[in-house]
Amino acid sequence: MNIASILARKGGKVVTCLSEQSIREALALLAEHNIGALVVVDQSGLPLGMLSERDIVREAARDERFFGRTVAEIMTRDVIVGVPEDDLRAVRHTMTDRRIRHVPVVAEARLVGIVSIGDVVKAELDQYSGEVDTLQMQVTPR
């Protein structure tokens, strides 16, 4: 199973912001969409970085008046970008090894989605429970 199967049921909507936007604006977006991270994109819409809850908490602890500063100052720049063909299992390993919770996905030079560690775990769980169910059915039909 690959991450295209996660994106297929997420509507392809990715909440993004620009690096020159203020942190205040970014917070409003996170709250409005009830999400944990924004993809920071350049003018062509490709990922430049990620702005996660972690980035914000880290900065808030350091500087209480950081709301007016720009996203560029606090975003994580070292971003791992996925492709729709990436295997779920490999992506899970990469995310847990490197302690990242969101992977933006790019196809044909376009941002097409984002997967969170929660999405990956749910998809794998559904896959396992489906396999168990199908096996049980062969042994003890209800």
Added chain:
Amino acid sequence: MPRPGTGGRPLRVAVIGAGPAGFYTAEHLFRQPGIAVEVDLYDRLPTPYGLVRFGVAPDHQKIKNVTAAFDKTAAHPGFRFFGNVEMGKDVAIEDLRAHYHQIVYTTGAQTDRRMGVPGEDLRGSHPATDFVAWYNGHPDYREHRFDLSQEQVAVVGVGNVAVDVVRILCRTPEELAATDISDDALAALRESRVREVHLLGRRGPAQAAFTNPEIRELGELPGADVIARPDEVELDPLSRVELERSADRGTLKKVEILREYARRSSLGKPRMLIVRFLVSPVAIHGGDNGETVGLRVVRNELHATAAGTLQARPTDRFEELPVGLVFRSVGYRGVPLPGVPFHDAWGVILNDRGRVLEPDSREPRPGEYAAGWIKRGPTGVIGTNKPDAAETVACMVEDLGRDRLLAPSEPESGAVLALVRQRQPQYVSWTDWRRLDALEVARGRGSGRPRVKFIRVEEMLAALGR
């Protein structure tokens, strides 16, 4: 007026497509506490169960036991089946909106992806699913013909469809005769002259999609030797590192099974199955009469993506396979339904966790949903559709609570029955299907087969006395 689902006013739901996703959707709806639900399950074919009937291989009857769970759902008093009724032809989306509070599309992934190589449309080059539908007696495929006089066959892909196809090609007539394979296919496969079957994987053994039971079964075929190439089942350095990191026992076992195949020598069985890795088709060669005479493949190597997946990349080494028949199984996609937003790149209905979205605003379209392969694409086994349908039903229940429903003018089960009778007098009810089912089983009894399928719609209707 009371909210639908309460009092004497049931929530009325149309489900389009009677495969596993359709049945699991109905099952989850009936399980909702405190909500009275009526489900009408439509299928364009007269028979229910979708790919359990037309996809699951005839020599895997146990997997078909899942229909017992579907039958239980069908026994619910709020359930009706309208077989042989096609949306967009017999009933329009407007008809459904006039009679239901919610509509769920569970139409599956009905078409195959193309390989995108020259010669793909030559005679003798087929989607593997056409062959599968044909041997499983799908009415739409009864006129299909496959040139089984060819001695060499290639099957492109290593997913479960590809594995089913090579297994059926390698089964002996005696083995097939004990299954519910279609009579036409049984007759054609009895005459098969296929001797060598090449199963072609794009990536390495550690990345192959087939399951361990599937690959092990290939090693136990009475009528075919299975072999692999030692150089292709040895893990490349990247796969080795990945496997050590994940310590995934299933994959280790898979590689072990394949290595054992590479050590095997021919036992002189009538057929030979050759499992290949790290090869991709680049062209199908045609003969003077437009027939397939060969397949050119390129050798691949693996590279790691940024997110850590090992993907295939072509090298400059090529190889020619002298095959006269090619089956491709490199992925599947859904077919757009008239009037329903579709995401072309992913081949699914545009949706968010099962809620159908408007293409421009990406906002949910009230009352319309998707579940199964038309929602998430063709992944997982039959049971994977259960959590998938549960997710969709959770959205439906949430929307019911917020009164985000369709506004049907006539949400009455009697009105729907009258409409279906008028538009498609030859519709097949659940009672009709039970009769067909009993007749098919009876037809198989004399010859020790689980059933002998009706493979023509007219035949089914005639059996029902129409």
